Amino acid sequence: MAPTRARLNPALIRRLNVARVFHALRLAGAASQSDLVRATGLDPATVSAVARELREDGWIAATRATNSRRSGRPPTVLTIDPAAGFLIGARLEPDVVRMLATTLAGETCAAWQGASGASVEDAVHALDAGVEELLSELGASRSAVKAIGVGVPALMSKSGRLAYGPNLQWRDVPLLERLQERWSVPVAVDNDTSAAALAEKLFGEARDARDFVVVAGHSGIGGALYLGGRLFSGSGGYAGEIGHVQVVPGGRRCGCGDRGCLEAYLAEQAVAAQLAARGRQLPCYEAVAAAARAGDTVVLALLDELGTLLGRVIADLVDVLDPELVLLAGALSHIVPWLLPAVDRVREAETLAAHRGRCRVAASGLAAEAVTMGGIGLAMEALLSLPAWLVDDEGALLSNG
Ligand SMILES: [Zn+2]
Numbered sequence: 001m002a003p004t005r006a007r008l009n010p011a012l013i014r015r016l017n018v019a020r021v022f023h024a025l026r027l028a029g030a031a032s033q034s035d036l037v038r039a040t041g042l043d044p045a046t047v048s049a050v051a052r053e054l055r056e057d058g059w060i061a062a063t064r065a066t067n068s069r070r071s072g073r074p075p076t077v078l079t080i081d082p083a084a085g086f087l088i089g090a091r092l093e094p095d096v097v098r099m100l101a102t103t104l105a106g107e108t109c110a111a112w113q114g115a116s117g118a119s120v121e122d123a124v125h126a127l128d129a130g131v132e133e134l135l136s137e138l139g140a141s142r143s144a145v146k147a148i149g150v151g152v153p154a155l156m157s158k159s160g161r162l163a164y165g166p167n168l169q170w171r172d173v174p175l176l177e178r179l180q181e182r183w184s185v186p187v188a189v190d191n192d193t194s195a196a197a198l199a200e201k202l203f204g205e206a207r208d209a210r211d212f213v214v215v216a217g218h219s220g221i222g223g224a225l226y227l228g229g230r231l232f233s234g235s236g237g238y239a240g241e242i243g244h245v246q247v248v249p250g251g252r253r254c255g256c257g258d259r260g261c262l263e264a265y266l267a268e269q270a271v272a273a274q275l276a277a278r279g280r281q282l283p284c285y286e287a288v289a290a291a292a293r294a295g296d297t298v299v300l301a302l303l304d305e306l307g308t309l310l311g312r313v314i315a316d317l318v319d320v321l322d323p324e325l326v327l328l329a330g331a332l333s334h335i336v337p338w339l340l341p342a343v344d345r346v347r348e349a350e351t352l353a354a355h356r357g358r359c360r361v362a363a364s365g366l367a368a369e370a371v372t373m374g375g376i377g378l379a380m381e382a383l384l385s386l387p388a389w390l391v392d393d394e395g396a397l398l399s400n401g
Helices: 010-027 032-038 044-056 120-138 175-182 192-203 268-276 284-292 297-321 331-348 367-384 386-394 395-400
Strands: 058-062 078-079 085-094 096-102 108-115 146-151 162-165 170-173 188-192 212-217 221-227 230-234 325-330 360-363
Touching: 010 044, 010 078, 010 386, 032 044, 044 058, 044 360, 058 096, 085 120, 085 175, 096 120, 096 367, 108 120, 120 162, 120 175, 120 386, 146 175, 146 192, 146 367, 146 386, 162 386, 170 395, 175 325, 175 395, 188 192, 188 367, 192 212, 192 221, 192 325, 192 367, 212 297, 212 331, 212 367, 268 284, 268 297, 268 331, 284 297, 284 331, 297 325, 325 331, 325 367, 331 360, 367 386, 386 395
Parallel strands: 085 146, 146 188, 212 325, 325 360
Antiparallel strands: 058 078, 085 096, 096 108, 162 170, 212 221, 221 230
């Protein structure tokens, strides 16, 4: 049967064109309209109309090129206007909230970190306070905030409802709704590791990858699967819970209620607890990394064991999903250099021969800011009213309708 070509809603096409021009300009930094025609594959009239619209909205600025050697009128160079306002990205953790303000293009302008409190109410207040702090540092008013994105260590439904956050000890919270009540700008919220994967795709090392996995660690261990050019969210939005893969049958108790989960070994507090049992008081990944750097053999032995556990999970993921890249992100990045040798050893030994040498496992370049920059990515998607993956994959629009 011939495939039916779904009819595309004109408003969606318009949003898609805006997003394509926006992302092309963001990646180029500065571009002429003909550069944008080449980068987007759109026709010159469409690029011109979108550019005019974005200039009228104040998102992009136009300057005349001065170094053109050609005679005649120098071409107009477009940039995303650094004065167009700010995106706010947040990483919410059980004890702390970390926030960044960036330009609309995602260039960091200011950072803030504060206590998040235990309740949903406290966290919502902390996010609000963070926005105020960032704006005061930037000397900007509330109207300068154009969109807000938040990554949370929790299972998030597709509708922005927090189903369960074991480390936050929150259940069934309409988190997106609560945030939308406080801000009049576009707001988005997602699982923290999904947000980190978005950041890797938009700003990080996975920019050109279609199939990659992110494992992010801090208070928990999260996973995100980016498959076939888009985030794989599963039937309920909960896919990628790599932290709850069992690595030691009957092993350490996990926050989810099970035993032996990867998270029960590799999360920050779990690493600290295992080291405390071996006579080392190292409360955070950074302190563990410092001890490893100094050659502490007790610490190095534990990190080798943890790398072996992580390596087994990654080997299974590689066998099942065949990704081109696995990025280890979040605060976990601090200890990645001492996990990688065991990870590589195990996956070399335990993956199918066909996969060997094809998948790269690396520390995220965004490191501890991966989730916060994921908040920026979510804010950018909210601003454009379009998921970033569609920009790369408009063919999916035709099949999804
Ligand atoms: Zn678990």
